[in-house]
Amino acid sequence: MxxxxxxxxxxxxxxxxxxxxxxxxxxxxxxxxxxxxxxxxxxxxxxxxxxxxxxxxxxxxLSEIEFTDDPDAHWTDRVRTQARAFRQIAHHYPRCTMVVVSRQLTSPAGLLPVERALSTLREAGFDARDAVRVLRLFIAYIVGSLLREVGVTPTFAPVGSILPRVADIDPALFPVVASLYDTLRDCDAEEEFEFGLEILVQAIQALPRRPGAAT
Amino acid sequence: MxxxxxxxxxxxxxxxxxxxxxxxxxxxxxxxxxxxxxxxxxxxxxxxxxxxxxxxxxxxxLSEIEFTDDPDAHWTDRVRTQARAFRQIAHHYPRCTMVVVSRQLTSPAGLLPVERALSTLREAGFDARDAVRVLRLFIAYIVGSLLREVGVTPTFAPVGSILPRVADIDPALFPVVASLYDTLRDCDAEEEFEFGLEILVQAIQALPRRPGAAT
DNA sequence: AGCGTGGCACGTACGGTGTACGTGCGTCAA
DNA sequence: TTGACGCACGTACACCGTACGTGCCACGCT
CATH class of the missing domain: 1.10.10.60 (Homeodomain-like)
Known part of the structure; x- marks a missing residue:
């Protein structure tokens, strides 16, 4: 059968x-x-x-993440690509994202992305300690971002946004939130992710690295 | 009774x-x-x-977060303080952290931290759009960090760390992970959180802001 | 004082869950 | 041929969220 x-x-x-x-x-x-x-x-x-x-x-x-890692690209571009690969897979399985991040696996399944990322960072000239710290910084940012993105799109229609209805906000209690309501309301997830990603990339690029490594 | x-x-x-x-x-x-x-x-x-x-x-x-916001402090220090307040509460209720981040509330309960943070950022000279983006960047980082921290400390003894046992790692498949195993293994959560926080603060401080705002 | 009423603790019951355990059938190895 | 083993199956149990009905008690009104 x-x-x-x-x-x-x-x-x-x-x-x-x-x-x-x-x-x-x-x-x-x-x-x-x-x-x-x-x-x-x-x-x-x-x-x-x-x-x-x-x-x-x-x-x-996790093992479905596609790594089209170009060894000739600048290391910053490789970091960007890897970060986007994470986000991509979460968007391919939006409803699964929560279960993926909520259970911490002890199996080596999710290790390949880590291997690639650490490799890139080491080649870029970060010492062991900084490579690990930078990796964790990126993972934290990516996981946090995805959590919010999938939260905002719970099913198909985010009729009830993560923001309370505008009527529920007391401008006397939350004046700044009220004044920024429209800005908080409409969010281009892609654009915001890139905004944070760019900040992170620029920041770690300014970190001290082993001289003689890839610029 | x-x-x-x-x-x-x-x-x-x-x-x-x-x-x-x-x-x-x-x-x-x-x-x-x-x-x-x-x-x-x-x-x-x-x-x-x-x-x-x-x-x-x-x-x-969320409503238990303590805000000892000093209006006289430099805005970067206020941002640091608010970020640490988030982390503090998660460490006070480690097992609850997952349920807090996993459900997105539509009530105005969690709005006070948002109000404070946006207020700080606006005063620092960020325009509406950047203030929101920076806030979300920080929230993503904080949530992602806490998720990992509480994951590493599931109950009391993290006997099975989030890392696979060293024996399970094939150095041929994951050479970099294997070589960095010790560095990946021991992590001072506090120190790592501060590392990322400092990078973020420095990065947003370099962002263009409205002239004439707090330096 | 008598009486109605509404809030609230309680118990029962139903459909659903994860899974321990026993049963029987198929297909291979000797 | 026969034994063993793998694997699909059904039953059963403890527990879950919660719809619903019952009865107590403290109150407001006449």
Whole structure:
């Protein structure tokens, strides 16, 4: 009946599809099993628990990041490209983003991006300590940005924005927020991400680095 | 029997305590009710749903942020202070941090920090657009940092660090990660947060601002 | 004082969840 | 041929969120 046999990969795939289709709250072992046309308990022959399944989801998505790393490009451009790759994947799986960032994996699945980034930074002349710190700075910024972006676009229509309705804001209590309401309201996520990214890139470019490294 | 009558505030408080004591997975209406010595359904006389209760948790924690804002201080120091205030509250409720950042509230509860921050930035001479962008840059950085910090300290002992055990890393596949393992491993969260914060502050200080504003 | 009324704690019940466990069928190895 | 093993399946249990009905008690009005 089922063309392919059940497998961990197929289960993870079904979970991802389900999350994208109906949101993370809709995931249940029974539901995923139903989507695969099998009984709920059959999943446990390939996955030890629901938690492990969600780890698999995070792992699979992280490993889908595309690295078109051009070794000839300037290191700052490579950093930019890698940061955008992270963001890209989150936009490809918007409803999954939350589950990816919320579970911290102990598997080496998400290590390849780290490897690439650290490699780029070391080549750029950062010492070990600064390379790690800069990497973490970027990851923090990217994760934080994505969290807000997917929050603003919860389902399809962000009818209720993250901002309270304008009527709920008391200008006496929050004068600045009230005056900036329109600016806070409309946000071009792409443009804002690039704004922060550029600031970070410029800032770390000004950091002291080992002389003789790539300019 | 119960000294004080049931109330939304008392329920939220119990939820926070429970999360801090046993983790977010342990929260259930029955459990919270038991901790309060009442029946499960009694909670619904004060809280419409579990989701609303968790919103209340986020709201309560956010509103606990202490703002000892010194109007005489340089605006860069005020920015630093506000950023640290965010981090402080997350460290006061480490297990709650995830639930706070994971639900985006539509209530004006978390608006006061935004008001303060925007006010500071406007006074510093940023135009409306840049003030909002800079605020979001900082929020992204702070949220991302906290997410990693609370992830590294899941319970008390981070026996399984976010890094895979050193034995699991294949130096052939991840040479840079392997060589930087020790640096990646030990991290002084406070020091790293300050590192990124300082970079951000320096960077936005170099941004063009309205002339005549605070230097 | 008598009486209505509304708030609030409570218990029961229903549909759903993760998963421990036992069962039976298929397909390979000896 | 037979044994073992893999794997899909169903049942069962404890727990979850919460809709709904019941009864107590403290209050406002006449």
């Amino acid at each position: 089922t063309p392919e046999p059940l497998s961990r990969a197929r289960i993870v795939r079904a979970a991802i599809d389900l999350i994208e289709r109906e949101g993370a709250d809709a995931v249940s072992m029974r539901r995923i099993a139903a989507d695969l046309g099998v009984g709920a308990m059959s999943l446990y022959n390939h996955v030890p628990s629901k938690a492990a399944l969600l780890d698999g989801v995070a792992e699979a998505i | 119960t000294p004080e009558p049931l109330s939304r505030a008392r329920i939220v408080r119990a939820a926070i305590d429970l999360i801090e004591r046993e983790g977010a997975d342990a929260v259930s209406m029955r459990r919270i009710a038991a901790d309060l010595g009442v029946g499960a359904m009694s909670l619904y006389n004060h809280v419409p749903s579990k989701a609303a209760l968790l919103d209340g948790v986020a709201e309560a924690i």
